[in-house]
Amino acid sequence: MLATRPLVHQFPGAVPALLVWAKGESERLPDLAASSSAEAASLLHALALAVDARDAQRVRQAACHLHGILGKLGVPQLCTAATTLEYLGRTNDLGPAAPMVEELGAVLNGFCAYLAKKPWLRC
Helix, strand or coil: CCCCCCHHHHCCCHHHHHHHHCCCCHHHHHHHHHHHHHHHHHHHHHHHHHHHCCCHHHHHHHHHHHHHHHHHCCCHHHHHHHHHHHHHHHCCCCCCHHHHHHHHHHHHHHHHHHHHCCHHHHC
16 A cells, blocks of 8 residues: 555655756746646556556566656655556556555545645745
8 A cells, every 4th residue: 555644745746846846946946836736647547548448568668667757856755656667567567556546546636635735835
């Protein structure tokens, strides 16, 4: 299970990762957080559609792209889930994929809500 702690404790690397991605320009953080959250949500939707269609190639591709954006956001627990889904797509073993996508979506929603609260203002 991915979500067990309060959001601030679940995502301790998010603000530093965003600052690195923004090259230290804190004024870019709101736009960067909003656009990356939207991109991650779109990729998660594509991943869910691929799982529903039982299309292993699309699962692998969507999970790979999602892993990339999550890596930039500093959320290793979500990266691990995306990597696992990528592996399931690569090996054409989609049996456990649907519940994983559902859980990943729940935690990703929590992460996006965390970013919406502008946690960098509390640093």
